[in-house]
Amino acid sequence: QVQLVESGGGLVKPGGSLRLSCEASAFTFSDFYMSWIRQAPGKGPEYISFISNSGDTTKYSASVKGRFTISRDNAKKSLYLQMDSLRPEDTAFYYCARFYGGNSWFFDLWGRGTLVTVSS
Amino acid sequence: DIQMTQSPSTLSASVGDRVTITCRASRDIIRWLAWYQQKPGKAPKLLMYEASKLESGVPSRFSGSGSGTEFTLTISSLQPDDFATYYCQQYDSYSYTFGQGTKLEIK
Numbered sequence: 451q452v453q454l455v456e457s458g459g460g461l462v463k464p465g466g467s468l469r470l471s472c473e474a475s476a477f478t479f480s481d482f483y484m485s486w487i488r489q490a491p492g493k494g495p496e497y498i499s500f501i502s503n504s505g506d507t508t509k510y511s512a513s514v515k516g517r518f519t520i521s522r523d524n525a526k527k528s529l530y531l532q533m534d535s536l537r538p539e540d541t542a543f544y545y546c547a548r549f550y551g552g553n554s555w556f557f558d559l560w561g562r563g564t565l566v567t568v569s570s
Numbered sequence: 571d572i573q574m575t576q577s578p579s580t581l582s583a584s585v586g587d588r589v590t591i592t593c594r595a596s597r598d599i600i601r602w603l604a605w606y607q608q609k610p611g612k613a614p615k616l617l618m619y620e621a622s623k624l625e626s627g628v629p630s631r632f633s634g635s636g637s638g639t640e641f642t643l644t645i646s647s648l649q650p651d652d653f654a655t656y657y658c659q660q661y662d663s664y665s666y667t668f669g670q671g672t673k674l675e676i677k
Binding site: 485493494545550556557558560562 | 606614625664669671
């Protein structure tokens with residue numbers, strides 16, 4: 451069925467790195483802009499990055515700019531998030547999400563999330 | 571960035587009640603607002619977009635209204651499956667900010 455499945459989360463020390471992956475199924479991945487959204491425990495979601503369908507445009511929130519890198523491989527139907535210089539405040543569930551499409555910048559499909567914990 | 575403020579933070583209600591959740595934007599976002607439902611341990615699920623358009627498959631007891639800076643999500647007759655946390659999200663600007671959430675609890 452149509453779904454997104456994240457992987458790669460875990461426990462990492464402050465200053466460390468982690469790479470998240472998200473694999474898409476049952477839809478034409480290359481047609482859609484994609485995003486990473488995170489949610490700290492007990493908080494609302496926070497958009498952190500998006501990438502265009504071709505991969506030539508990326509944007510980041512101020513909280514992760516310069517530390518995180520979003521990328522995609524349309525042949526593998528996969529989205530990635532390289533996270534460097536991790537901080538305790540980066541601890542959260544990380545979701546990949548699909549933009550609805552056209553000029554509509556809301557999220558109509560989410561993965562189940564992967565937990566990233568940054569702690570010494 | 572546009573700030574989104576939801577009220578109340580927690581709402582206690584009973585099955586069959588009509589409930590309304592409010593979301594306010596820090597500046598005019600026209601009608602570029604979405605609502606999501608999230609249950610514990612699950613990802614958010616899209617309910618509504620463009621303030622009042624119902625996502626496919628969402629029950630018609632859910633409705634949305636508003637424009638500019640003030641928006642509401644109404645559930646006309648609460649069902650047991652509706653007890654969850656609800657979030658609004660603006661998509662007028664690249665910051666795509668979410669509200670802090672409204673937890674709907676069983677009274």
